[in-house]
Amino acid sequence: MIVGIKYTVNGKSIQKVTNARTITEAQEILNKVLSTDIDYTSHGNVKLKEFADKWLERHSVTLKSSEDDSYRTIIN
DSSP states (O other): OEEEEEEEETTEEEEEEEEOSSHHHHHHHHHHHHHHHOOGGGGOSOOHHHHHHHHHHHHGGGSOHHHHHHHHHHHO
16 A cells, blocks of 8 residues: 655655555654654754653654663653
8 A cells, every 4th residue: 555654854844655565564664764854963952851752752653562661761
């Protein structure tokens, strides 16, 4: 199936089209796209906790439940 992925980076709307067989595969593709499209160096001074929270939000769908819980414990 062809899946359209829309997201926003730094206020700029971006749309990509990809072939994905499942919703899970589409989510994995989106995660890879986001990790390459986001310039973490352009945000100036960011506290580690803020960065870690945003990173975890983006990657939690690909983490095991136990990994997600461990990361959240470490961050908080």
